[in-house]
Amino acid sequence: AQSVTQLDSHVSVSEGTPVLLRCNYSSSYSPSLFWYVQHPNKGLQLLLKYTSAATLVKGINGFEAEFKKSETSFHLTKPSAHMSDAAEYFCVVSDDRAAGNKLTFGGGTRVLVKP
Amino acid sequence: SQTIHQWPATLVQPVGSPLSLECTxxxxxxxxxxxxxxxxxxxxxxxFYSVGIGQISSEVPQNLSASRPQDRQFILSSKKLLLSDSGFYLCAWVPTYQExxxxxxxxxxxxx
Structure with missing residues (x-):
């Protein structure tokens, strides 16, 4: 069985400062990992994904994440937060051995960006 | 290009009424x-998830059901809504051979 833990339910940053969203996973196999962002009353948008290629993954809007197998982590970072980054972020693991390509979602981290 | 649609965007229903949400x-x-x-x-x-027409897998027991009458259409239904059915319903898709x-x-x- 696989699981995902997002270590912070809420993160508050000032505009222009770095953002760090922490994610740890548990999986019996080599997983694929994703970060999605959800703005209020919207669907989820894919930020980036790791699928066993480069361990440092670059995504949209200046976000990137680093896969660390030894730490079972996939933390999301951005060097400089923008007001438009205020949203909820989900770390997700996929086990492609599972029927139906089902995903396991973390509980989400809500990001507040202060001017 | 591929797109996914859901409707309606917003719905207010009384307890005990039926439900039909569509995704294409x-x-x-x-x-x-x-x-x-x-x-x-x-x-x-x-x-619920579906890997093909008429193939539905249910993940949790509840008073909801799903159907896939056509290849690119996925419907979520209920005969009698409960208060606990309130929420935000999202449909998602995966291209063939991708994840x-x-x-x-x-x-x-x-x-x-």
Missing amino acids: VEGTSNPNLYWYRQAAGRGLQLL TQYFGPGTRLLVL
């Missing part, structure tokens, strides 16, 4: 399709 995907064939529910302040819960899920805009359901 354009620009692809034989996708995997998924229904999720997101309750207020909580993460996503997978309700990334792409989400629709969602339907906000409020049961009163």
Whole structure:
């Protein structure tokens, strides 16, 4: 069985400062990992994904994440937060051995960006 | 290009009334399709998924059901809504032989 833990339910940053969203996973196999962002009353948008290629993954809007197998982590970072980054972020693991390509979602981290 | 549609965008229904939410995907064939529910302040819960026409897998017992009458159409239904059915319902799809899920805009359901 696989699981995902997002270590912070809420993160508050000032505009222009770095953002760090922490994610740890548990999986019996080599997983694929994703970060999605959800703005209020919207669907989820894919930020980036790791699928066993480069361990440092670059995504949209200046976000990137680093896969660390030894730490079972996939933390999301951005060097400089923008007001438009205020949203909820989900770390997700996929086990492609599972029927139906089902995903396991973390509980989400809500990001507040202060001017 | 591929797109995913959900309707309605918002729905207010009385307890005990029926429900039908529709999801359609354009620009692809034989996708995997998924229904999720997101309750207020909580993460996503997978309700149903489908790997083909007429093939539905249920993840949690509840008073909801799903159907896939056409390749690119996925319907979520209920005969009698409960207050606890309120939430944000998201449909997602995966292209054939891929694993990334792409989400629709969602339907906000409020049961009163």
